[in-house]
Amino acid sequence: MDIKLHDMVKMKKAHPCGVNKWEVIRVGMDIKIKCTGCDHIVMLPRKKFEKSVKEILTSQGDSDE
Numbered sequence: 001m002d003i004k005l006h007d008m009v010k011m012k013k014a015h016p017c018g019v020n021k022w023e024v025i026r027v028g029m030d031i032k033i034k035c036t037g038c039d040h041i042v043m044l045p046r047k048k049f050e051k052s053v054k055e056i057l058t059s060q061g062d063s064d065e
Contacts (some may be wrong), residue, residue, distance in 0.1 A: 001050045003027055008036070008057040015040065021057065 003009075007024045014020040019037030026032035031049040034041050044052070 001053070003031065003049075003056070004059060007059050009033070010054045010057055011052050012054045013052070020054075 003024055005024060005027055009022050009024060011020045011022060015022075015035045015037060017035060017038040017040070019035055021036045022033040023036060024031060025034050025041070026043070029046055030043050031046055032041060032043045033049070
């Protein structure tokens with residue numbers, strides 16, 4: 001899965017605030033994501049993150065090239 005910084009992703013499970021849209025704010029062995037509803041930040045191992053992603057909504061990383 002090709003995840004870039006500032007991509008917007010839709011997760012399989014919704015956050016307790018009711019939103020399942022997240023922004024990727026760190027990419028590496030671990031992925032750090034921020035909830036677009038309440039700005040809560042979560043860090044997940046890449047493998048768990050890739051299993052939890054339903055779809056990539058917008059790919060902001062492509063516009064930098």
